[in-house]
Amino acid sequence: MGERREIESSGRARRRSLIAGACRSEMLLDEMAELTGPFAGTLEYVVLMGIFIPFADRCSYKNCGIGSAFVPKLHGKLIATENFFHTSKFFGLGPSSFLSDLILAGEQFCEEDWSELKRKYIAVEEEDLLRYCFSSSYIVALLHDSLGIAMNDTRVMFANQVGEVPLDWALGAFIMQKTAEAAIHPDWNAVIILAILSHLRSIFVLASFITFLGWFALNRRRPQLK
Numbered sequence: 001m002g003e004r005r006e007i008e009s010s011g012r013a014r015r016r017s018l019i020a021g022a023c024r025s026e027m028l029l030d031e032m033a034e035l036t037g038p039f040a041g042t043l044e045y046v047v048l049m050g051i052f053i054p055f056a057d058r059c060s061y062k063n064c065g066i067g068s069a070f071v072p073k074l075h076g077k078l079i080a081t082e083n084f085f086h087t088s089k090f091f092g093l094g095p096s097s098f099l100s101d102l103i104l105a106g107e108q109f110c111e112e113d114w115s116e117l118k119r120k121y122i123a124v125e126e127e128d129l130l131r132y133c134f135s136s137s138y139i140v141a142l143l144h145d146s147l148g149i150a151m152n153d154t155r156v157m158f159a160n161q162v163g164e165v166p167l168d169w170a171l172g173a174f175i176m177q178k179t180a181e182a183a184i185h186p187d188w189n190a191v192i193i194l195a196i197l198s199h200l201r202s203i204f205v206l207a208s209f210i211t212f213l214g215w216f217a218l219n220r221r222r223p224q225l226k
Helices: 002-023 026-032 043-052 083-090 099-111 114-120 131-146 171-184 187-221
Strands: 078-080 156-158
Touching (some): 083 131, 083 156, 099 131
Protein backbone atom coordinates (compact mmCIF):
# COMPACT_ATOMS: atom_id res chain seq x y z
CA MET A 1 0.00 0.00 0.00
CA GLY A 2 2.79 2.41 0.97
CA GLU A 3 4.63 1.65 -2.27
CA ARG A 4 1.48 2.33 -4.31
CA ARG A 5 0.94 5.69 -2.60
CA GLU A 6 4.56 6.58 -3.28
CA ILE A 7 4.14 5.76 -6.97
CA GLU A 8 0.93 7.80 -7.18
CA SER A 9 2.60 10.71 -5.37
CA SER A 10 5.57 10.49 -7.71
CA GLY A 11 3.23 10.46 -10.71
CA ARG A 12 1.39 13.57 -9.48
CA ALA A 13 4.71 15.33 -8.83
CA ARG A 14 5.94 14.49 -12.32
CA ARG A 15 2.66 15.66 -13.82
CA ARG A 16 2.85 18.98 -11.94
CA SER A 17 6.49 19.35 -12.99
CA LEU A 18 5.54 18.89 -16.63
CA ILE A 19 2.75 21.45 -16.35
CA ALA A 20 4.98 23.92 -14.52
CA GLY A 21 7.63 23.52 -17.18
CA ALA A 22 5.12 24.30 -19.90
CA CYS A 23 3.44 27.18 -18.08
CA ARG A 24 6.61 28.53 -16.39
CA SER A 25 4.64 30.02 -13.53
CA GLU A 26 3.51 28.57 -10.18
CA MET A 27 1.09 31.48 -9.75
CA LEU A 28 -0.39 30.64 -13.13
CA LEU A 29 -0.90 27.07 -11.99
CA ASP A 30 -2.98 28.29 -9.04
CA GLU A 31 -5.13 30.36 -11.43
CA MET A 32 -5.61 27.44 -13.81
CA ALA A 33 -6.56 25.09 -10.99
CA GLU A 34 -9.88 26.96 -10.86
CA LEU A 35 -10.53 26.69 -14.60
CA THR A 36 -13.58 24.85 -15.80
CA GLY A 37 -14.12 23.40 -19.23
CA PRO A 38 -14.63 20.16 -21.13
CA PHE A 39 -10.97 19.19 -20.84
CA ALA A 40 -10.23 20.94 -17.51
CA GLY A 41 -7.87 18.86 -15.42
CA THR A 42 -6.10 17.17 -18.31
CA LEU A 43 -2.43 17.95 -18.83
CA GLU A 44 -3.09 19.08 -22.38
CA TYR A 45 -5.79 21.54 -21.37
CA VAL A 46 -3.80 23.07 -18.52
CA VAL A 47 -0.74 23.52 -20.70
CA LEU A 48 -2.88 25.12 -23.41
CA MET A 49 -4.47 27.56 -21.01
CA GLY A 50 -0.93 28.33 -19.92
CA ILE A 51 -0.39 29.53 -23.49
CA PHE A 52 -3.56 31.63 -23.69
CA ILE A 53 -3.77 33.07 -20.16
CA PRO A 54 -0.33 34.73 -19.65
CA PHE A 55 -0.29 38.55 -19.88
CA ALA A 56 -4.11 38.70 -19.72
CA ASP A 57 -3.76 41.22 -16.89
CA ARG A 58 -1.92 43.52 -19.31
CA CYS A 59 -4.93 43.75 -21.61
CA SER A 60 -5.77 47.41 -22.19
CA TYR A 61 -9.18 46.58 -23.68
CA LYS A 62 -12.43 45.42 -22.12
CA ASN A 63 -11.69 41.91 -23.28
CA CYS A 64 -8.66 40.28 -24.92
CA GLY A 65 -9.15 36.93 -26.60
CA ILE A 66 -5.59 35.64 -26.35
CA GLY A 67 -3.37 36.89 -23.52
CA SER A 68 -2.94 40.64 -23.89
CA ALA A 69 -3.75 40.59 -27.62
CA PHE A 70 -7.06 42.16 -28.63
CA VAL A 71 -9.16 39.94 -30.88
CA PRO A 72 -12.27 41.58 -32.39
CA LYS A 73 -15.61 39.83 -32.20
CA LEU A 74 -15.87 37.30 -34.98
CA HIS A 75 -18.60 37.82 -37.58
CA GLY A 76 -19.74 35.68 -40.47
CA LYS A 77 -18.50 32.20 -41.34
CA LEU A 78 -15.28 30.84 -39.86
CA ILE A 79 -13.42 28.33 -42.01
CA ALA A 80 -11.11 26.25 -39.81
CA THR A 81 -8.37 24.82 -42.03
CA GLU A 82 -5.25 22.68 -41.73
CA ASN A 83 -4.86 21.29 -38.17
CA PHE A 84 -8.53 22.03 -37.38
CA PHE A 85 -9.67 20.19 -40.50
CA HIS A 86 -7.31 17.21 -40.13
CA THR A 87 -8.25 16.76 -36.47
CA SER A 88 -11.99 16.81 -37.16
CA LYS A 89 -11.49 14.41 -40.09
CA PHE A 90 -9.50 12.02 -37.90
CA PHE A 91 -12.40 11.88 -35.43
CA GLY A 92 -14.85 11.24 -38.28
CA LEU A 93 -16.61 14.59 -37.97
CA GLY A 94 -18.23 16.41 -40.89
CA PRO A 95 -17.44 19.95 -42.08
CA SER A 96 -20.40 21.45 -40.18
CA SER A 97 -19.88 19.60 -36.89
CA PHE A 98 -20.30 21.50 -33.63
CA LEU A 99 -17.51 22.09 -31.14
CA SER A 100 -19.56 19.95 -28.76
CA ASP A 101 -19.10 17.03 -31.19
CA LEU A 102 -15.34 17.58 -31.14
CA ILE A 103 -15.37 17.70 -27.33
CA LEU A 104 -17.14 14.34 -27.11
CA ALA A 105 -14.79 12.72 -29.63
CA GLY A 106 -11.73 14.28 -28.00
CA GLU A 107 -12.68 13.19 -24.47
CA GLN A 108 -13.28 9.61 -25.60
CA PHE A 109 -9.94 9.55 -27.41
CA CYS A 110 -7.97 11.13 -24.55
CA GLU A 111 -9.41 8.65 -22.02
CA GLU A 112 -8.64 5.62 -24.20
CA ASP A 113 -5.84 3.24 -23.23
CA TRP A 114 -2.71 4.00 -25.29
CA SER A 115 -2.08 0.37 -26.29
CA GLU A 116 -5.71 0.11 -27.41
CA LEU A 117 -5.37 3.29 -29.48
CA LYS A 118 -2.26 1.96 -31.23
CA ARG A 119 -4.12 -1.26 -32.02
CA LYS A 120 -7.21 0.59 -33.22
CA TYR A 121 -5.30 3.08 -35.41
CA ILE A 122 -2.59 0.74 -36.64
CA ALA A 123 -2.26 2.62 -39.96
CA VAL A 124 -1.55 5.94 -38.20
CA GLU A 125 2.02 6.85 -37.30
CA GLU A 126 2.57 6.82 -33.53
CA GLU A 127 3.99 10.36 -33.64
CA ASP A 128 0.83 11.61 -35.36
CA LEU A 129 -1.43 9.64 -33.03
CA LEU A 130 0.15 11.38 -30.04
CA ARG A 131 -0.96 14.78 -31.31
CA TYR A 132 -4.72 14.29 -31.55
CA CYS A 133 -5.54 14.55 -27.84
CA PHE A 134 -3.55 17.78 -27.60
CA SER A 135 -5.01 19.02 -30.89
CA SER A 136 -8.63 18.50 -29.83
CA SER A 137 -7.90 20.33 -26.56
CA TYR A 138 -6.19 23.13 -28.48
CA ILE A 139 -9.15 23.69 -30.81
CA VAL A 140 -11.62 23.90 -27.92
CA ALA A 141 -9.33 26.11 -25.82
CA LEU A 142 -8.78 28.53 -28.71
CA LEU A 143 -12.21 28.70 -30.33
CA HIS A 144 -14.44 28.37 -27.26
CA ASP A 145 -12.48 29.40 -24.16
CA SER A 146 -10.48 32.20 -25.78
CA LEU A 147 -12.54 33.43 -28.73
CA GLY A 148 -15.96 32.75 -27.18
CA ILE A 149 -17.42 30.65 -29.98
CA ALA A 150 -20.44 28.73 -28.68
CA MET A 151 -20.43 24.94 -28.54
CA ASN A 152 -23.35 24.77 -30.99
CA ASP A 153 -22.27 27.66 -33.23
CA THR A 154 -23.14 26.88 -36.85
CA ARG A 155 -20.69 29.41 -38.29
CA VAL A 156 -17.65 27.16 -37.91
CA MET A 157 -16.76 24.97 -40.88
CA PHE A 158 -13.90 22.48 -40.82
CA ALA A 159 -12.60 22.43 -44.38
CA ASN A 160 -9.48 22.52 -46.50
CA GLN A 161 -11.21 23.81 -49.59
CA VAL A 162 -14.13 26.01 -50.63
CA GLY A 163 -15.91 24.56 -53.62
CA GLU A 164 -13.08 23.52 -55.94
CA VAL A 165 -10.57 25.97 -54.46
CA PRO A 166 -8.04 24.33 -52.08
CA LEU A 167 -7.04 26.16 -48.91
CA ASP A 168 -3.85 24.24 -48.27
CA TRP A 169 -1.75 27.36 -47.71
CA ALA A 170 -2.41 29.60 -44.76
CA LEU A 171 -1.13 33.16 -45.25
CA GLY A 172 1.58 32.83 -42.61
CA ALA A 173 2.91 29.60 -44.12
CA PHE A 174 2.83 31.16 -47.60
CA ILE A 175 4.86 34.19 -46.46
CA MET A 176 7.41 31.99 -44.67
CA GLN A 177 7.78 29.79 -47.76
CA LYS A 178 8.30 32.75 -50.08
CA THR A 179 10.77 34.34 -47.66
CA ALA A 180 12.74 31.11 -47.54
CA GLU A 181 12.74 30.89 -51.34
CA ALA A 182 13.93 34.49 -51.61
CA ALA A 183 16.82 33.68 -49.25
CA ILE A 184 17.80 30.70 -51.40
CA HIS A 185 17.41 32.69 -54.64
CA PRO A 186 18.33 36.31 -53.77
CA ASP A 187 18.43 37.22 -57.47
CA TRP A 188 14.65 36.66 -57.66
CA ASN A 189 14.06 40.11 -56.20
CA ALA A 190 16.04 41.64 -59.05
CA VAL A 191 14.04 39.61 -61.56
CA ILE A 192 10.77 40.82 -60.05
CA ILE A 193 11.94 44.45 -60.07
CA LEU A 194 13.08 44.17 -63.70
CA ALA A 195 9.73 42.66 -64.65
CA ILE A 196 7.90 45.55 -62.97
CA LEU A 197 10.13 48.12 -64.69
CA SER A 198 9.53 46.38 -68.00
CA HIS A 199 5.76 46.66 -67.52
CA LEU A 200 6.08 50.31 -66.49
CA ARG A 201 8.14 51.06 -69.57
CA SER A 202 5.51 49.47 -71.80
CA ILE A 203 2.78 51.50 -70.09
CA PHE A 204 4.82 54.70 -70.52
CA VAL A 205 5.36 54.05 -74.24
CA LEU A 206 1.66 53.32 -74.74
CA ALA A 207 0.63 56.45 -72.83
CA SER A 208 3.06 58.57 -74.88
CA PHE A 209 1.70 57.15 -78.12
CA ILE A 210 -1.92 57.87 -77.09
CA THR A 211 -0.95 61.42 -76.10
CA PHE A 212 0.71 61.93 -79.49
CA LEU A 213 -2.37 60.67 -81.33
CA GLY A 214 -4.57 63.03 -79.33
CA TRP A 215 -2.29 65.99 -80.06
CA PHE A 216 -2.14 65.10 -83.76
CA ALA A 217 -5.94 64.76 -84.07
CA LEU A 218 -6.49 68.04 -82.22
CA ASN A 219 -4.18 69.93 -84.53
CA ARG A 220 -5.81 68.45 -87.63
CA ARG A 221 -9.24 69.68 -86.51
CA ARG A 222 -8.13 73.23 -85.78
CA PRO A 223 -9.09 75.74 -88.53
CA GLN A 224 -6.08 77.05 -90.44
CA LEU A 225 -5.80 80.85 -90.23
CA LYS A 226 -4.70 82.67 -93.41
